[in-house]
Amino acid sequence: MTPLLYTLGVVFFVLAILASIGLHELGHMIPAKAFGGKVTQYFIGFGPTVWSKQVGETEYGVKAIPLGGYVKIVGMLPPAAEDLDEDAEHPQYDEDGNRVIRIRKSNTGMFTQLVSDARAAEWEHIKPGDEDRLFYRMAWWKKVIVMAGGPTVNLLIAFFIFWGVFGLYGTRTPEPDAGQPVIDTVSRCVIPYNEEGRDCAASDPPAPAYEAGLRPGDVITSFNGTSVRDWDQLRALIRANDNGRAVIVYERDGVERTGTTSTTVELRPASASDLTVSQVGFLGVTPTFHTAVVYGGPVYTLQEMGGMTVQTVEALGQLPVKVYGVGRAIVGAQEREQDSPVSIVGGGRIAGEVASTDKAQVTEKAVFLLLLVAGFNLFIGLFNFIPLLPLDGGHIAGALYEAIRRGVARARHRPDPGYVDVAKLLPVAYVVASALLVMGVVLIVGDLVVPVRTEF
Incomplete structure (x- = not known):
C-alpha cells in the first residue's frame, strides 16, 4: 500500500463528497431564490466557521466539520396561531409602511417551549419587508420544488456518473466459461466467508474439494450421479447438498477419474451481486471465468439505477x-458484515485502499472510485426523501399535506385551513436527528475500529 496513493484516494473521495454536498445545497438555494425566497446562509460543513463571505443578502462559507451542509431559508417555521400578535382585519405597519408581525414567547411545557424557542429563533432572522418572502408562505408546489431540489441533484450526479461509466x-461482470466447468482454483482449507483473503491456518479444516483430489484444470462432468452441464447447475447441486456425501466425476488430461468427499455447511452469499448469506453446502472450487462487458446509454443507466434504488430502499x-x-x-x-453501511470515514478509507492497491489497473481504480461516489450520491438522495423531519422529505410531506388539506377544503366549500404548521413536528424531528x-x-467508530474490507 503506497501512502501517497492512499492519501490521494481519500482526498479525492472527500472532495467529491463535499462537491456533492455543495451541489445539493445549491439545489435548495437556487429555486428558493428564484421563487422570491430569502436565503441568508449557504454553508458546507457544520461547527465553527473556517471561511465565509457576504454576497448580497447571502453569506457563503465553509465550516470545520465536513459532514454535511445547509442553506438558511428565512421563514421555514410559521408562527403559531395562538402566538401570532397580528390582527388580520386591522394589520399594523411600521413607519416605513411594512406590516408588523410579532411573536410572543409565553409557552410552558418542555416540548411546547422547544417549539416556541425554535419559532422565536426562526423569526429573529426576519426583517421588515420580508413578510412576502417567507418560505412557509410559498405555494405548496414551490415548497416541494425547493426541498426536493437538493436530493434530486444527488440523484442527477449519480445518474451522470453511472452513465459515463456504463x-x-x-458493466463488467465475471461469468463462468460455457460448458462443463473447468476448475480454476481449489481451496486447500475452509476459510469463513467473512475472513476470506487470509492464508490457511493450522486450525482450518481441509476443503472437501482438496480432499477429493480435485486440482486446477480438472473438468467436472458429474456430481452425485447427475451429469453436469455448466457451473450454475453444479453450484446449485453443491449448495443443496449441505454436508452430505459427494461423489464427483471429473476429467484430467482426458482421463476420467472419481473423487469422493462430503461437502461442508458454510455461510456463503447468494451470488456475486447478492451478498445475503445463508447456510449452504460448500466444496471449495471456482471455475474458469471470462469478463462479460455490456455498454449502455441513458435508458440502460436508468434501468440499472432502478435496480439499485430497490436495493437501497430495502437497505434503508x-x-x-x-x-x-x-x-x-x-x-x-460479532464480526462486521461485508454489506454493512459505512460513513464518509469508511468511504474515504475504502477509496484510499482501492487507490493504493497493486491488484488493479489505474482504469479499474478510477472506475471503482467513480462508482463509489455515485453510490454515495444515490444513497444520500434517496435517504433525504424519507418523509421525516428534519430530512427534506419531511418538508415535502408537509407541503403535500397542505395541498391536500386545502384542496379538500375547497371541494367541500369550507374556509381555507391555512398553512401546515411543521413546527408541531419538531419533537419528532429532534428524536429523528438524535437517532441519526x-x-x-456508531458508523464512524466502526469504520475506524472494524472497517469493511475491500474486495481488491
Missing part, C-alpha cells in the same frame, strides 16, 4: 438493524 467503460429499511450490528462488531460481539447522530457516530 457508456465508456461498460434495515438500516437500524445493520447499524446495531456494527455496534456489536465494535465491542467484539447516534447512528452516524
Whole structure:
C-alpha cells in the first residue's frame, strides 16, 4: 500500500463528497431564490466557521466539520396561531409602511417551549419587508420544488456518473466459461466467508474439494450421479447438498477419474451481486471465468439505477438493524458484515485502499472510485426523501399535506385551513436527528475500529 496513493484516494473521495454536498445545497438555494425566497446562509460543513463571505443578502462559507451542509431559508417555521400578535382585519405597519408581525414567547411545557424557542429563533432572522418572502408562505408546489431540489441533484450526479461509466467503460461482470466447468482454483482449507483473503491456518479444516483430489484444470462432468452441464447447475447441486456425501466425476488430461468427499455447511452469499448469506453446502472450487462487458446509454443507466434504488430502499429499511450490528462488531460481539453501511470515514478509507492497491489497473481504480461516489450520491438522495423531519422529505410531506388539506377544503366549500404548521413536528424531528447522530457516530467508530474490507 503506497501512502501517497492512499492519501490521494481519500482526498479525492472527500472532495467529491463535499462537491456533492455543495451541489445539493445549491439545489435548495437556487429555486428558493428564484421563487422570491430569502436565503441568508449557504454553508458546507457544520461547527465553527473556517471561511465565509457576504454576497448580497447571502453569506457563503465553509465550516470545520465536513459532514454535511445547509442553506438558511428565512421563514421555514410559521408562527403559531395562538402566538401570532397580528390582527388580520386591522394589520399594523411600521413607519416605513411594512406590516408588523410579532411573536410572543409565553409557552410552558418542555416540548411546547422547544417549539416556541425554535419559532422565536426562526423569526429573529426576519426583517421588515420580508413578510412576502417567507418560505412557509410559498405555494405548496414551490415548497416541494425547493426541498426536493437538493436530493434530486444527488440523484442527477449519480445518474451522470453511472452513465459515463456504463457508456465508456461498460458493466463488467465475471461469468463462468460455457460448458462443463473447468476448475480454476481449489481451496486447500475452509476459510469463513467473512475472513476470506487470509492464508490457511493450522486450525482450518481441509476443503472437501482438496480432499477429493480435485486440482486446477480438472473438468467436472458429474456430481452425485447427475451429469453436469455448466457451473450454475453444479453450484446449485453443491449448495443443496449441505454436508452430505459427494461423489464427483471429473476429467484430467482426458482421463476420467472419481473423487469422493462430503461437502461442508458454510455461510456463503447468494451470488456475486447478492451478498445475503445463508447456510449452504460448500466444496471449495471456482471455475474458469471470462469478463462479460455490456455498454449502455441513458435508458440502460436508468434501468440499472432502478435496480439499485430497490436495493437501497430495502437497505434503508434495515438500516437500524445493520447499524446495531456494527455496534456489536465494535465491542467484539460479532464480526462486521461485508454489506454493512459505512460513513464518509469508511468511504474515504475504502477509496484510499482501492487507490493504493497493486491488484488493479489505474482504469479499474478510477472506475471503482467513480462508482463509489455515485453510490454515495444515490444513497444520500434517496435517504433525504424519507418523509421525516428534519430530512427534506419531511418538508415535502408537509407541503403535500397542505395541498391536500386545502384542496379538500375547497371541494367541500369550507374556509381555507391555512398553512401546515411543521413546527408541531419538531419533537419528532429532534428524536429523528438524535437517532441519526447516534447512528452516524456508531458508523464512524466502526469504520475506524472494524472497517469493511475491500474486495481488491
